[in-house]
Amino acid sequence: MFRDKAHSITDKWVDTLAPALLGDKPLTMEEISSLFEEKKTELLSALVTDFIGVHHQEVLEQQSAACPECGRSCKCRRQTSRRIESRQGSSKLERPYFLCPDCKIGFSPLDETLQLSGRQKQYDLQRLALDYIAEMPYAKASELFAKSTGISFSENTLHDFLANFTKDITLEEILPSVEEIVQRIAHVKGSAKRRPVLVVATDGAHLPTRPLPGRKGKRGPGEYKEAKGFRLYLLGSGNKIVQLVSWHQIQDADECAAALKVVAARIPTDQVRIALVGDGAPWVWRAMTEAFPEGREVLDYFHCSEHIHALASSQYADEPVKALQWIEATMARLYYGEVSHVIGGLKRMQPKKADAKEDIRKLIGYLGNNAHRIDYEHHRRGGYAIGSGGIESANKFICHVRMKRSGAWWLKENGNGMLALRCAMVNGTLDDAFKRYVALDQQNRFRLGTKS
Ligand SMILES: [Zn+2]
Known part of the structure; x- marks a missing residue:
């Protein structure tokens, strides 16, 4: 037929x-x-x-149907039409419509049978849209979406769709399962004797945000807020990085610390050696040591080196060769864990300019506070990471690439929705999150009726 x-x-x-x-x-x-x-x-x-x-001829010809809410048998009221869009284009469906007199619920069994989304755009298009909006500004996503599917998905509708998709999403949902984590650890370990190193790196990235418009619709001034987050990855052979979890949100230090504890509960800590890598910010160390008390603290080598370079350029501003020599000698000492030796040298250093004096004092404080995190040679011999290149690139990839664009100022909720989407993408959990969203949408579908 x-x-x-x-x-x-x-x-x-x-x-x-x-x-x-x-x-x-x-x-x-x-x-x-x-x-x-x-x-x-x-x-x-x-x-x-x-x-x-x-x-679905039978469903289309049916004269009575059970109410999805109370099960009462209802009579067909009339034929109604509904437009749906999928990757195969736009279709108009004519189908029987039923109304439960008890629940006042209108429904169409065909929609139930096809498991249609309440939206005009069906799930295949919705899933594709997520891939586009995760990667590019809404205007560009809308343009390329229309080009590739022949179906228009406006900038505003894309925006609302993402807000709806991420509004109930939780951290737990975008984390890989315990089984998946165990599997990735076993894969990295292979036949090696030592347990693989799990790097836990915590950091903040500044994102442009704006407050909700006021009552007169005026936008308040925008400001940069810190997206705090962490990345957990395994160090494979040849320093290959195997991603486990990324999570970034515009949030305070306590929220970030609580989220890290949720992740820690999924990590079989007896199967890995844990390196906690961060810069000098106290909230970073508090969050990591609370979640992973057994972890080894490592001051990020690059941040440390930045501090050394900063002093060199104020102290030896006119003597580039001397500056370089001092940097190399100091980093070599720090590499071998000779922190007290370096601090002694700084105390004897004669500041050449007024601002160098303050810089010396700050560096002494910084190295003193982090002395137990600087034994790089020892860390390296143990196969631990000494730099948080991993978190820097996560910040760049998850936060900056998509969110720091000229003219883009994010409302906190929308920004966090976008961050959650991008984290799900890099954690490899976006497909699962989408399945859960579809299941939830299906539960509510007859209530949505013919909403487009
Ligand atoms: Zn009913």
Whole structure:
């Protein structure tokens, strides 16, 4: 039955295509492709609509149906039509509509059978949209979405869709499962004798945010807020990095610390050696040592080296060779854990300028506070990480690439929704999160009725 219908649909479609194909000039591949591209969804959506009609004929002809809420048998009221969009184009569905007199719920069994989304755009398009909006500004995402699917998804609708998708998403949902984590650890360990190193790196990245518009619709001034977050990764052979978990949100230090504890509960700590890597900020160390008391604290080598460079450039501003020599000697001492030796040298150092005096005092404090985290040679021999390049690149990849764009100022909720989406993407959990979203959407679907 479908075969006959499909043939007649295709015949009609070829007729609409014919004038363009039968011109005087032979067509190039590019011209042929663009002609078919233009008409492609017309054919596919007609086929899809007809296939549904044949495949679900019984549902379309049914005269009574059970209310999805109370189970009462209801009579068909009338035929209603509804437009749906999928990757195969736009289809208009004519189907019977029922109303439960007890629950006042209107429903269409066809929608239930097809497990349609309450939105006009069906789940395949919604899933694709997430891939686009995770990577680029809404305007660009909307443009490329239309180009690749032939279906328009406006900037505003994309925006609302993401807000809806992420509004109930929790940290637990975007973390890999315990089984998955155990599997990744075993994979990295391979046949090695030593347990692999798990790097826990915590940091903040500044993001442009703005407050909610006031009552008169005026935007308040924007400000940079810190997206605090962490990344956990395994060090594989050849220093290959195997991602476990990333989580960044515009949040305070306590919220970040609480989130890290949730992650720690999923880590089989007896199967890894743990390196806690961070810069000098006290909240970072508090969060990490509370979540992983057994971890080894490592002051990020690059941050440490930045502090050394900063003093060199104020103390030896006019003597670049001397500056370089001092940096190299100091970093070598720090590498071998000779922190007290370096501090002794700083105490004897004669400041050449007024601001160098203050810089020396600060560096002494910084090295003194972090002395137990600086034994790099020892860390390295143990196979631990000494730099948090991993968190720096996570910040860049998760936060900056998508969120620091000219003119983009984020409301906290929207910014956190976007961060959650990008974290799910790098954690490899976006497909699972989407499945849960679909299941939830299905539970509420008959209440949404014909909402577009
Ligand atoms: Zn009912």
